[in-house]
Amino acid sequence: MATTVTKAETLVGRRLRRKEDPRLITGTATYVDDIQMPGMHYAAILRSPHAAARIRSLNVQPALDHPGVAAVFTGADVAGVGPVPCGASLPGLRVPAHSVLARDRVYFVGHPVAVVVATDRYVAADALDLIEVEYQPLPAVANPEKALEPGAPAVHPEWPDNLAFTYHQEGGEPDRAFAEADVVVRQRIISQRLIPTAMETRGVVADYRGAEKSLTIYSSTQIPHLMRSLVAQMLGLAENRLRVITPEVGGGFGSKLNVYAEEALMGFVAMKIGKPVKWIESRRENFQCTIHGRGHVDYYEIAARKDGAVLGLRLKLIQDLGAYHQLLTPAIPTLSVLMMPGLYKFRNVSADILGVFTNCVPTDAYRGAGRPEATHGVERMMDLLAAELRMDPAELRLLNFIGADEFPYATATGLSYDSGNYAEPLKKALDLVDYHRLREQQQQAKASGRLVGIGISTYGEICAFGPSPATPAGGWESATVKIEPSGAVTVMTGASPHGQGEETTFAQIAADELGVPIEDVIVVHGDTAIVQYGIGTFGSRGTAVGGPAVYYALQDLKAKILKFGELLLESSDVTFSGGVCTCNRTGKTVTLAQIAAASYRAMKLPPNTEPGLVATHFWEPPNFAFPFGAHIVVSEVDPETGQVEIKRYVAVDDCGKIINPLLVDGQVHGGVVQGLGQALFEQAVYDQDGQLVTGELMDYAVPKATMVPWIESDHTTTPSPVNPLGVKGVGEAGTIGCSPAVVNSVVDALGHLGVRHLDMPLTPEKLWKLIQAGGQA
Amino acid sequence: MKRRITLKINGKVYSHEVEPRMLLIHYLREVVGFTGPHIGCETSICGACTVALDEKIVKSCTMLAVQADGREVLTIEGLASNGTLHPVQEAFWNEHALQCGFCTPGMIMASKQLLERNPRPTDEQIRHALEGNLCRCTGYQHIVNAVRTAASRMGA
Numbered sequence: 001m002a003t004t005v006t007k008a009e010t011l012v013g014r015r016l017r018r019k020e021d022p023r024l025i026t027g028t029a030t031y032v033d034d035i036q037m038p039g040m041h042y043a044a045i046l047r048s049p050h051a052a053a054r055i056r057s058l059n060v061q062p063a064l065d066h067p068g069v070a071a072v073f074t075g076a077d078v079a080g081v082g083p084v085p086c087g088a089s090l091p092g093l094r095v096p097a098h099s100v101l102a103r104d105r106v107y108f109v110g111h112p113v114a115v116v117v118a119t120d121r122y123v124a125a126d127a128l129d130l131i132e133v134e135y136q137p138l139p140a141v142a143n144p145e146k147a148l149e150p151g152a153p154a155v156h157p158e159w160p161d162n163l164a165f166t167y168h169q170e171g172g173e174p175d176r177a178f179a180e181a182d183v184v185v186r187q188r189i190i191s192q193r194l195i196p197t198a199m200e201t202r203g204v205v206a207d208y209r210g211a212e213k214s215l216t217i218y219s220s221t222q223i224p225h226l227m228r229s230l231v232a233q234m235l236g237l238a239e240n241r242l243r244v245i246t247p248e249v250g251g252g253f254g255s256k257l258n259v260y261a262e263e264a265l266m267g268f269v270a271m272k273i274g275k276p277v278k279w280i281e282s283r284r285e286n287f288q289c290t291i292h293g294r295g296h297v298d299y300y301e302i303a304a305r306k307d308g309a310v311l312g313l314r315l316k317l318i319q320d321l322g323a324y325h326q327l328l329t330p331a332i333p334t335l336s337v338l339m340m341p342g343l344y345k346f347r348n349v350s351a352d353i354l355g356v357f358t359n360c361v362p363t364d365a366y367r368g369a370g371r372p373e374a375t376h377g378v379e380r381m382m383d384l385l386a387a388e389l390r391m392d393p394a395e396l397r398l399l400n401f402i403g404a405d406e407f408p409y410a411t412a413t414g415l416s417y418d419s420g421n422y423a424e425p426l427k428k429a430l431d432l433v434d435y436h437r438l439r440e441q442q443q444q445a446k447a448s449g450r451l452v453g454i455g456i457s458t459y460g461e462i463c464a465f466g467p468s469p470a471t472p473a474g475g476w477e478s479a480t481v482k483i484e485p486s487g488a489v490t491v492m493t494g495a496s497p498h499g500q501g502e503e504t505t506f507a508q509i510a511a512d513e514l515g516v517p518i519e520d521v522i523v524v525h526g527d528t529a530i531v532q533y534g535i536g537t538f539g540s541r542g543t544a545v546g547g548p549a550v551y552y553a554l555q556d557l558k559a560k561i562l563k564f565g566e567l568l569l570e571s572s573d574v575t576f577s578g579g580v581c582t583c584n585r586t587g588k589t590v591t592l593a594q595i596a597a598a599s600y601r602a603m604k605l606p607p608n609t610e611p612g613l614v615a616t617h618f619w620e621p622p623n624f625a626f627p628f629g630a631h632i633v634v635s636e637v638d639p640e641t642g643q644v645e646i647k648r649y650v651a652v653d654d655c656g657k658i659i660n661p662l663l664v665d666g667q668v669h670g671g672v673v674q675g676l677g678q679a680l681f682e683q684a685v686y687d688q689d690g691q692l693v694t695g696e697l698m699d700y701a702v703p704k705a706t707m708v709p710w711i712e713s714d715h716t717t718t719p720s721p722v723n724p725l726g727v728k729g730v731g732e733a734g735t736i737g738c739s740p741a742v743v744n745s746v747v748d749a750l751g752h753l754g755v756r757h758l759d760m761p762l763t764p765e766k767l768w769k770l771i772q773a774g775g776q777a
Numbered sequence: 778m779k780r781r782i783t784l785k786i787n788g789k790v791y792s793h794e795v796e797p798r799m800l801l802i803h804y805l806r807e808v809v810g811f812t813g814p815h816i817g818c819e820t821s822i823c824g825a826c827t828v829a830l831d832e833k834i835v836k837s838c839t840m841l842a843v844q845a846d847g848r849e850v851l852t853i854e855g856l857a858s859n860g861t862l863h864p865v866q867e868a869f870w871n872e873h874a875l876q877c878g879f880c881t882p883g884m885i886m887a888s889k890q891l892l893e894r895n896p897r898p899t900d901e902q903i904r905h906a907l908e909g910n911l912c913r914c915t916g917y918q919h920i921v922n923a924v925r926t927a928a929s930r931m932g933a
Contacts, residue, residue, distance in 0.1 A: 017870050024878030025866040025885065027813020027853030034812035122798065199817050199825060199879040199913050250815070250879030251913050283818040499877030499914050662873045669916030670876065697822035697911070705904040705917040734916075 015662040032203035044124035048106035051140035051359035051690020062130040068123035082234035088331035100261035107323035110288030140359040142686035144320035155357035171412030172348035177312030181303035193684035200250020201281035206270035223536035246526030249498030254365035293366020295320035312348035322362035335370030342378040379740035425652035426630035455745025463729040464544035464625035479549035483613035487593030494534015495546030515579035540729030549619035556615035563606035629653035642768025646709035656728035671734020679742035787855025804842035813853035824910030827883035853882035868927035876914035
């Protein structure tokens with residue numbers, strides 16, 4: 001429940017309801033498909049039904065002849081459009097040519113082949129069916145381990161081994177650690193392919209004004225400015241001739257942290273036909289053509305002493321990349337490697353990534369992006385080690401945590417963890433569930449034949465992306481704060497929130513710093529013609545990197561306000577607080593509105609001071625921020641059906657200082673449920689021919705309200721020293737902490753049957769068969 | 778062959794010639810201009826397109842506009858009266874029951890119908906009533922809170 005606040009109180013830290021909601025709850029917000037323009041045309045895209053095929057012939061004439069069709073374009077027509085960009089670079093990375101429409105060959109089901117443009121969306125769909133394509137199907141491979149086998153079909157004929165890259169990283173002396181270990185435990189662990197499934201699919205409207213040579217692209221994206229730079233390049237436009245507007249965005253979760261073929265393609269179409277054009281992705285297209293997440297096969301080895309002290313961790317990571325690199329595809333598994341030590345004192349680590357092409361849609365950033373995989377791996381391995389040593393999994397974790405007095409902590413993977421007290425959230429979570437009593441109850445339940453399990457996961461997360469040297473295209477964020485002549489405040493942020501609520505949290509920060517009511521503050525984002533420049537919203541960076549930019553812009557403004565206050569009060573002893581400048585000697589005051597008016601009227605100016613009250617700050621973070629936490633799950637498996645019931649879900653997260661607890665709760669709940677989706681329900685399934693079997697919401701199990709438990713959410717607070725707000729980021733925490741806690745609980749429930757590991761999703765079918773077979777997979 | 782349909786939407790009468798194959802959601806959004814209901818899947822799974830037809834909620838993405846001829850439609854835009862939010866809308870706002878907002882219009886329509894049929898639902902009944910509406914952002918918990926508090930507000 002949101003609280004109301006009187007003006008004198010500070011707003012940061014309060015459970016405020018959101019400023020963005022009135023338009024959303026009344027159905028008056030504008031998403032991309034809500035945009036209509038005079039003369040607007042509709043585009044539909046013909047997509048490959050084959051995972052691999054040669055295009056023998058392509059006849060678009062019947063579609064062109066269809067009444068209402070304005071144009072049809074194929075790969076030959078778009079030869080002048082630049083490739084779909086990959087922003088990640090790794091040594092020796094093989095980057096396939098990625099045209100916006102297929103040329104003579106298709107590489108995955110859904111690969112765009114032609115685009116039809118018509119006066120009406122129904123007509124465009126009709127005409128699509130009239131295009132004649134003759135495909136020569138080729139052998140395809142959809143499984144990354146099969147793709148590595150000798151003689152496997154080559155996804156790209158020029159690289160028969162299907163390897164896009166290999167990557168090695170190590171720290172310490174892993175070989176020695178394993179040689180000296182008392183215990184070594186090994187496990188193959190899968191983090192399956194997932195479909196992000198933002199409730200709004202992607203969509204683009206492109207509007208070209210020929211006389212001005214200017215193109216406007218409306219796109220449902222997380223990164224309007226990066227998109228402008230990259231699409232301008234693809235289309236050969238000067239950047240200042242392209243404007244990208246992000247209307248209301250119906251969820252992204254990383255899937256809209258990208259530049260897709262369709263954005264440039266619609267720009268191309270609008271420039272060709274001289275009319276605005278709209279393309280809205282269908283749900284089937286969204287599943288076939290928007291990036292997927294995860295797609296790991298991981299081989300882990302953990303080395304430890306018999307007292308439980310961990311010594312080393314080894315990982316062979318097979319990443320299913322899909323057929324192409326989207327914006328960050330090859331970079332995602334490197335994040336898993338960075339975070340593989342988790343919260344523990346692993347001084348000796350070694351990782352090898354094999355980045356593998358398959359005839360599938362590319363994988364890329366999906367909520368957590370590399371960190372859920374890493375956390376799932378290390379947290380499963382800690383439980384396997386605990387089982388091997390017959391230790392309590394909570395005790396094993398507490399024994400191996402990096403100490404609260406060891407920060408900043410240099411990890412064996414080259415990171416510097418900013419701040420933390422890792423035992424604290426775990427202890428709090430253990431108290432919340434009354435752990436020792438819970439273990440006794442579990443023993444009683446098990447004695448009576450019930451399959452009850454307790455699962456613990458503790459996670460650390462690299463977020464607030466990030467220092468520019470470590471982030472493609474820059475890791476800073478920008479803000480402009482403008483105090484209008486009336487005293488009203490406008491914040492323009494380069495972050496591009498799409499549900500996270502920064503219109504509210506940034507207004508809280510601005511209202512506190514300036515001492516004005518929150519109603520006087522407007523936060524603007526998502527328009528490259530209005531906002532200075534920006535990086536965007538992803539990697540739990542909106543508040544943690546965008547917030548400090550707003551804060552520092554406000555500090556610049558406050559210094560200027562004070563100068564004008566001194567001028568107007570004719571005093572050098574002035575304080576600015578609560579929205580007024582006060583002379584400390586006379587007690588005389590001037591309000592912010594009076595100062596703003598004087599600053600624009602500019603009859604007199606303070607020395608070396610420009611008129612107006614506008615400040616822009618580009619903030620470069622000195623480091624990432626590292627949130628952490630502990631999740632505990634109590635689950636029960638129904639032996640008759642194999643169904644998992646989550647009896648309790650306790651999440652204790654430390655995301656540093658909290659600006660709006662109501663919104664943080666929302667992020668935790670949503671994140672946890674996406675983690676539950678991975679743990680229990682969701683999997684993108686391609687058959688052996690590369691057909692996407694889970695091609696609609698009918699077949700892909702996004703959690704429904706009845707499928708998820710009540711989440712008990714609590715926090716510890718360890719401020720980050722990286723930024724002046726002390727915030728860390730919370731967008732991905734729930735997803736990262738969740739899946740290992742769930743799987744650990746179910747393995748614990750079935751441990752007496754000899755089960756030591758289970759791969760996700762833990763479907764009733766999988767568990768029922770296992771129970772029927774007495775635990776033997 | 779186009780067909781004329783005449784129906785009441787949010788209290789006003791509209792009449793248009795439409796293709797028999799036009800979906801009700803496209804008619805509402807593109808012909809009449811009520812873009813509150815959204816298209817999330819076109820297979821009646823996600824519920825973003827939920828509207829009330831003669832006071833009973835339907836998925837307007839899997840219904841033809843001609844099937845609504847002579848009937849009465851209520852969309853999210855028709856819920857607030859004279860600038861006063863419906864208690865369910867108000868509760869969604871207070872309880873932070875939305876993030877990206879895309880599912881919200883459908884979610885609110887489904888919640889409203891539940892409370893009309895069952896003014897004092899249990900949490901389990903709330904979750905069951907919202908099973909036809911997917912939300913990818915909230916994890917549903919704040920939505921359950923919102924429906925519960927709307928129920929007590931409406932009952933008061």
